[in-house]
Amino acid sequence: MVGTALSFDSNFFIQAATWAVSDTAIYSNSIVELCLALFHLTAPLHLSIPLFVTWKKVVNGGEPRLRGCIGTLEARFLISGFRDYALTSALRDRRFPPIQAKELPYLECTVSILTDYETALHYLDWEIGKHGIIIEFTDPEFNSKRSATYLPEVAAHEGWTKMETIDSLMRKAGYNGTITESLRKRVRLTRYQSTLFTMHYSEYAAYVRTTRGAAPSVAGAKPGNY
Numbered sequence: 280m281v282g283t284a285l286s287f288d289s290n291f292f293i294q295a296a297t298w299a300v301s302d303t304a305i306y307s308n309s310i311v312e313l314c315l316a317l318f319h320l321t322a323p324l325h326l327s328i329p330l331f332v333t334w335k336k337v338v339n340g341g342e343p344r345l346r347g348c349i350g351t352l353e354a355r356f357l358i359s360g361f362r363d364y365a366l367t368s369a370l371r372d373r374r375f376p377p378i379q380a381k382e383l384p385y386l387e388c389t390v391s392i393l394t395d396y397e398t399a400l401h402y403l404d405w406e407i408g409k410h411g412i413i414i415e416f417t418d419p420e421f422n423s424k425r426s427a428t429y430l431p432e433v434a435a436h437e438g439w440t441k442m443e444t445i446d447s448l449m450r451k452a453g454y455n456g457t458i459t460e461s462l463r464k465r466v467r468l469t470r471y472q473s474t475l476f477t478m479h480y481s482e483y484a485a486y487v488r489t490t491r492g493a494a495p496s497v498a499g500a501k502p503g504n505y
């Protein structure tokens with residue numbers, strides 16, 4: 280897959296992300312509205328590109344904790360892709376319960392725009408903190424194909440070495456057997472880079488208050504000074 284160079288408006292955050300609520304009908308309608316109104320890109324809106332949407336929860340000023348992350352390595356139209364994966368990652372990440380309206384004031388959302396796909400020479404041919412990686416390999420026990428990916432920030436955040444990252448990714452792919460150096464060397468690795476845009480709910484609420492004269496109101500969310 281060929282990487283694409285993008286130029287983004289400096290004011291582009293995640294204003295196009297609507298905040299997760301239990302009422303999916305309200306949520307879906309709001310996402311469509313915000314995506315159309317607030318997706319300020321200097322690149323064409325019809326551009327197709329891979330992307331991931333990540334939700335994290337921040338409580339008492341602590342480290343943001345993952346609440347959902349789903350995306351696609353295949354190219355999607357920016358508007359529809361963002362809309363779909365903002366919903367999916369908030370409500371359908373099977374690792375977590377669906378995000379509830381009461382969590383709104385504590386949420387932050389990040390969209391990762393994936394670019395610059397390259398085929399690596401070997402499983403260590405990438406840089407921690409710079410590259411996301413996709414691995415593909417054959418499970419020697421079941422002769423089945425397995426694959427998985429980590430975004431560029433994962434290895435650095437976890438403090439992993441390259442080998443630890445590869446081993447963790449093989450487990451993420453569903454491989455439960457012994458990980459040997461021979462198996463690592465048979466991994467096919469694709470590396471990529473990403474551009475991140477993050478916004479906390481308080482920033483989103485301030486934006487809506489400025490543009491509409493009132494803070495956002497969503498069923499189930501407690502009003503407050505965000």
